[in-house]
Amino acid sequence: MNTTHQITAGFMPLFDSAVLVAAGEMGFATREGIELKLNRETSWANIRDRIAIGHFDVAHMLGPMPLACSLGLTPLASETIVPFSLGLGGNCITVSNTVWEGMAAHGAAPDLDPARAGAALGALIRERAVAGPREPLRFAVVHPHSGHNYELRYWLAACGIDPDRDIEIVIVPPPFMADALSAGRIDGYCVGEPWNSAAVAAGTGRIVTVKALLWRNSPEKVIGARRSWAEENPDTLAALLRALHHSARWCQDPVNRGELATLMARSAFLGQSESIQMPALTGRLQLGGSAERRVEDFFLPFDKAANFPWKSHALWFYTQMVRWGQLPHTPQNLAIARDCYRPDLYRSALKPLGVALPGANAKVEGALKVATPVGSAGASLVLGPDGFFDGQIFDPDRIDSYIAGQKRD
């Protein structure tokens, strides 16, 4: 490759930045003729601001964040598109030892079962309410427009807990979660790895369930690109997507786990020990109290079409923004949400590689009960299973009824 594209990218110190980080550090970007400059940031707000004013061309973003930007939900919003997803799953819900004891007394077991854990948490909350007026349990998520916020709320609501009335939800930056938990400022949280395993390793938290069991193979972080930049630099963007594709394949390969853990452990990236990166890679989680569980598809950086920016993922995020009062459901808003994720750009960039690509732009989420090979000429692609733990199905062609069905009284 002779052409050199320069791309400046922002990322947050989270394990699911791995595909972007490895693209820069393991030579995948260079091979596509890209000089990729990686900038570690301290908040999602900074990433948003630097994308908006042009410091960054692309960034590691929370899946709903480009929607929030495009829908004008944030200050300094700019139109942001999603041409690539950085993986599926990877989050856990962790509670304090005290809350865990209370949950265990109401039937919770260290098996990560979302329904069982949720029922126990609900019983604990009702017991506390009967005992007299006191502060509600306080859970933290990383951002109001995050998969973490929506999956925590989805889990609670499906278990009969009102996330606004029965508990309090606050925002805490990922690296501070474990500290806030041990200091008693929060009672639980939903965050990506390694910040759950960090609390378990410190003996101050218990993992009660994981994203992969709440909604298997569900969307998490994405590459957000400033729309104007993407439109002015289509070749550069396509080259980046190919580099990310090769990087994601490398990250998924078990042979490279050690090297990837070493890379992410470096102080320029996560600055956390290698051993604490491994649960995200193996799906073998220490839950606390010497309990261990292996979770299928805990975090997928590549398999199961993990990098495909499904419009149905964006639309599910949209329904949750509406559900929790962040946004009114209008035809205009829906149209913006529909246009934000760009499978067309993903497909056109990867077509020359001859790899398997999904033929559809959206799918019915929760419909696949088992891993299912999907037709794609000459190459194999397996999707799912993708079930929600409560058996619900999200059909992106029936958004109105999905939103109506989730309405609170």
Next chain:
Amino acid sequence: MLAGSLTILVIDENRIRASIIEAGLRDAGHQHVTVVHDVAGIAKRIAELEPDVIVIDLENPNRDMLENMFQLSRAVKRPIAMFVDRSDRASIEAAVDAGVSAYVIDGLKKERIKPILDMAISRFNAFSRMARELEEARSELENRKVVDRAKGILMKSRGLTEEAAYALLRKTAMNQNRKIAEIAQSLVTAAGLLGPLEGE
């Protein structure tokens, strides 16, 4: 209205920079300025102070928490949003470049905010410049120390005068297209590996 009637909260973990901002605000006639270094208990402070303007450094990892709180917390009587003047993109870029952001209560006129943001930008830039100069001075001092040690080694091992030792270092640096301090550091390291010098 007088500048002094606005209540301003400065949130900055860097104490020196915070006091530079505070001094700037007071010089500009703002009397109600509060500085906070730690965001613990910030919701309560905001409820007590009811600030019109909040100045935050962009390095603060709690920005997401603060933005969410400004919008939703019961402690905040009127929503507080990041100050973005769409007609003046340059000043927003200047603010992000400088590493500062301003949040204002709903309804406050931009004419009243602009001077505060501009002042914060110039003071943040002045602080960065100062920090950079300090760092340069520090490394300059370190360099001088290592060059002195290298000269000492050459004087002792090759019987050179101080002037000749320095000339040799300079010539080597020029030939190799490197800095004198780098050559000096290599020499000091090599000397350390080859055997302990007297008194070390």
